[in-house]
Amino acid sequence: NIGVICHEFGHVLGAPDYYDTDYETGGQYSGTGDWDMMAGGSWNNNGATPAHHNGYTKTKVYNWAPAVVLNQPASVTIEHAAYSTTSFYQINTTTTNEYFLIENRQKQGFDTYIPGNGMIIYHVHSGVNQVGNKINATHPQRMYPVCASATMDPTSNPSSYGNINSQGCAWPYSEKTSFTDQTLPSSKSWAGNNTNKPITNITRDYIEKTVSFDFMGGEGNPTIFEATALNGSEIQLVWDHTTVNYMVLAYSPTGVFGTPANGTNYTVGSTIPGGGVVIYAGTNTSFIHQNLNASTAHYYKIWARKNNVPEYSRGKKAFAYTDCNKVNRFPFVENFGSKSCPPCFTIVDSIGNSKVWLFDNPRNRPFESTTGANGFAILDSEYYGSESSQNSQMITGLFDFSEYETVNVSFEHFYRHRNSTARFFYSTDGGETYQQIAAYTSTVGSFSSPATASFNLSSQLSGQSNVRFKWSYTADFGIYWCIDDFTIMAQDRKAMSIKHLNQTYENGGKVVDYATVNVGSSKNYSFYIHSIGDLPLTVSNPTVNSSKYTITTNPASTIQPGDSSLFVVKYQPTSAGTDTVVVTINNNTPINNPYRFTLKSNVANQFNATFTINDGLDPVEGVLIALTGYGSQTTNSNGQTTFNNVQAGVDISFTASKTGHITTTGTIKLIDANTNFTVTVPRTDVDITFHLKNETGGNVMNARVSVEGYGQQTTSGGKATFTLPPLTNVDFTCSATNYVTYTGTINTGTADRTEVIVMERVTYTVTVNVNSTTGEPIEGALVILGSYPDYYTNAEGVAVITGVLPTNSINLWVGKEGCDTHTSTIKVTGDCTIDVSLVGIENDVFGEIQIFPIPTSGILQINNIGVPANYNLVDISGRVLLSGTLQTGDNLINLGQLNSGIYHITLISDGMHKTYKVVKQ
Structure with missing residues (x-):
């Protein structure tokens, strides 16, 4: 363990201590904590992996790197401080030599055990060099990290600086994405003067491990850029406008993006030099990316076109996984670019020791797979250490090969063998049972030249609809197995779809026609059969099950891949009202034979639309529903309201709103029946009151309640109330003098409520040793401590009194017949031992002395x-x-x-x- 050695060598190089060097006086300040080798960080991982030096030491003491002074509007991206000497920034306050120093810290290498990831903002006092080795021993601390999760500017109370030894110290945190004169904590100087140099739009790139922010307004990047999966094939992109309203949006399946060239106009379909294809350019603030593979990561980056040159901003990234539908469109590629477990994958810990597959490369392995730079999966046995074993599996989501005859699977990997096993499996029953594909018993590949494992699994997987894959690694202090670029190529597919009026109808779909066709008239419906596989499609003539419908034009019997063929259904009603027919088409596809859909004619064009509103758990009364073209109505006690005679077959927008709830918007579409639409309007916030009581029901006064990410309060009348987001798990801590600290987690739910916390009093044990003046134990001595029960000493002269409350003064009386009594006052602030010597009183021992x-x-x-x-x-x-x-x-x-x-x-x-x-x- 080298932490102490590194710390002391830091002193040799000239670095001071940044912890509270006289913590027994005036309270204990956190200093730079576990983020810094010259503070608590020297003991990270029990001293085996000490933290890096803080940015002040690197730039101002050691002069290892410069600190760039920011004083003009800019958009800044800072690299990980452990690997970059050009990513330290200084923002001066209005006080001479007082400033904020910024760096980016990530849990990599020797920083693996720091409290979190993100931007660290140090507040450097003008007198940092004038207090010797007591930089952070008093208030104000002279060089400390500004804690993002703190809820106030620091005071003389050490707790006001926030919990810096947590992820909450790093920016951004929760909704803390700005550091300005108006935020808490603020960027004001210690003199209380505004700095007028706001940092906004703080974002963290989980893939690149960078942090970006806008300084004094930045250069036009959107402050919001979000990607949200709508389903298994669509992702919605939403952004806002700042000083620029023309945006260029690009997509990359790997997460690798280049930089737009200044002077070049980009339109849809243009390629960004270095990576990315433009999918939108314009002044809108949203875009829906369609026809995507399910269960797959999709990466996006947006740039502001700042002027007509044109020049572009630095850009902002987002990514999302399409929903975990069963994948049946190929190729499928998982490149682990999110540096987290893909949401459709599962990690199994077969031992239960948390030594499992990871995706953020904790040991910084230089794996050079095709897309290794943006992340990969690894089970790093060496990283976990010599005294641990691993038995972990990485399992994919579900794949459907029912339409495919050829299935090829591959991945790039480096398996370094030592006391380990590495195996690859497939399952055709959804993961109930697995069959081994490959086992590796010696080293395969290398970091610089990964091996490609390729398998033709056509005979095993063709026609299978419930397939998973699994990588299994076991080791006793082995080395590692790196996996990347998992690819499935499925081909030789026979598949079809039906289109009517450019809308696709799946097998079992329904075509609804609201037009009126009178008796004696007729209507023709044109349908197209599309061959959407890569093998020819053969079909028979369609059939119908109603005499009111006839096939007047039949399709071709063979349809080549990518082609389509027309057939026509004629409708002739014989009476008024709705008519229904089922159209059947026999074909050569493996899963859609026969292909059937329903056609309904003369359908009424108005139905009733009922809204059922909840807040995520319960019905909500009093929600105002505004349905475009149909006015507004309010929900009843069951959370319901019904709009009558609403037009069918069209999308109709609505808004659901109520004070205290998030306004929800959307669209409804009635098809061929009265329909109920369920809508959730989450609470905007809920008030959670923590009521702290002691064992007898009394209020615990002046206690401290902290909610992680939402600050700290002192109880009044035993109560502290926090306004929190709904349906959110939050961690909280309750502490009070002479009480045992209480920690827990609650879900905020959707309604205001009180959480009663029963605090346990701290108690101690007082041991009284009673001896004679010659050192012999006295048995049977009576020991009375305050109002606690009487105790008698045992044969060893000992009385043990438990359950003693802390006190600065309590009376102790000890006595026994034949001895003088002992009376004293003792202080109980912890377990303690009191030695008492009783003097025997004798009147006629040894004669007439x-x-x-x-x-x-x-x-x-x-x-x-x-x-x-x-x-x-x-x-x-x-x-x-x-x-x-x-x-x-x-x-x-x-x-x-x-x-x-x-x-x-x-x-x-x-x-x-x-x-x-x-x-x-």
Whole structure:
């Protein structure tokens, strides 16, 4: 463990301590905490993986890197400080030599065990070099990280600086994406003056491990850019406009993007140099990307076109996975570009020790797969250490090959063998059972030259509809297995679809016609059969099950891949009302034979639309539903309202709103029946009151309640109320002097409520050792501590009193017949042991010894001693003050130097002893 060595060597190089070096005085300040080798970070991972030096030490003490002073509007991206010497930035306040210093810290390499990832903002005091080695020993701390999760500017209370030894110290955190004079914590100087240099739009790129922000307004990048999966084939992109409203949006399946060339206009379909294809360019603020593969990551980047040159901003990234539908369109590629577990994958920990597959490359392995730069999967046994074992599986989502005859699977990997097994499997029953495809018993590939594992699984998987794949790794201090670019190529597909009026109808679909066709009239419906596989499609003539419908034009019997063929259905009603027919087409596809759909004619064009509104859990009364073209209505106690006679077959927009709830918008579409639409309007916020009580039901006053990410409050009347987002799990901590700290997690739910927390009092154990003045234990002595129950000493002279509350003063009384009593006042601030010496009182031991005068003003005379003896004179606490030897006959002892009070003198001879009380005036 090298942490202490590195820390001390830091002093050799000139670095000071950044922890509270006199923490016993004035409270304990956190300093730079676990983020810094010169503070608590020297002990990260028990000292085996100490943190890097803080940015101030690197730039101002060691001069390893410059700090760029920001004073003009800019959009900035900062690299990981461990690997870059050009990513330190300084923002000066209005106070000379007081500034904020910025760096980017990520849990990689020797920073693996820092509290979190993101941008660290240090507040550097003008007097940082004027306090010796007490930089962070007092308020204000002279060089500390501004905690993003703090809820106030720091005061003399150390807790006001926030919990810096947590992810909440790094920016951005939760909704903290700005650091300005108006935020809390703020960018004001210690003098309380505005700095007027706002940092906004702080974002973290999880793939590149960078942090970006806009300084003094930036260069036009959107402050919001979000990607949200709508289903298994569509992703919605939403952004906002700042100082620029013309945006260029690009897509990349790998997450690799280049940079738009200034002077070049980009339109849809244009390629960005270095990576990315433009899918939108214009002034809108949203775009829906369609026809995507399910269960797949899709990556996007947007740039602001700043002027007519044109020049472009630095851009902003987003990504989303399409929903975890069963994948049946290929090729499928998973390149682990999100650096987190793909949402459709599952990680299994077969041992239960959390030593599993990871995606953020914790040991910074230089794996050079095709897309290794943007992330890969790894089970790194060496990273987990020599005293741990691994048995973990990485399992894919579901794949459907029912339409395919040829299936090829591949992935790039580097397996370094040592005390380990690496195996690859497939399952055709959804993961109930697995069949092994490959096992690796020696090293395969390398970092710089990964091996490609390729398998033709056509015979095993063709026609299978419930397929998963699994990588399984076991080791006892093995090395590692890196996996990337998992690819499935499925071909030789026979498949078809039906289109009517450019709308596709799946097998079992329904075509609804609202037009009126009178008796005696007729209507022709044109349908097209599309061959959407890569093998020819053969079909029979369509059939119908109603005499009111006839096939007047048949399709071709063979349809080549990519082609289509027309057939026509004629409708002739014989009576008024809706008619229905099922059209059947036999074909050579493996899963859609026969292909059937329903055609409904003369369908009514108005139905009733019922809205059922909930907040995620319960119905919501009083929600105002505005349905375009049909007015507004309010939900009843069941959360429902019904609009009558609503037009069918068209999309109709609505808005659902209520104070205290998030306004929800959307569209409804009635088809051929009255329909209920369920809509959720989440609560905007809920008030959670923490009511702290002791075991007897009394309120715990002046307690501190902290909610991670939402600050700290002090109880009033035992209560503290936080306004929190609904349906959110939050961690909280309750602490109070002389109480055991209480921690827990709650879900905020959807309604205001009170959480009663019963706080357990801190108690201690007081051990009383009772001995005679000669050191012998006294059994049966009565011990009374305050109002606690009476205790008697055991054979060892010990009484143990448990459940003692902390106190600065409590009376202790100890006594036994034949001994003088002991009385004292003790302080209980922890488990403690009290030693008591009881003095025995004897009147006629050893004959007629005489001790006088009692009381004495100075000289004590002892007469008629029959044998030589030693003596000890003690005070009432048992402390020996005088000792010596007495001869036979008469003796004098001078007590003049003693204070007035009660003492005891014990005479000792040949194992016998006797004790007398002495009073000094």
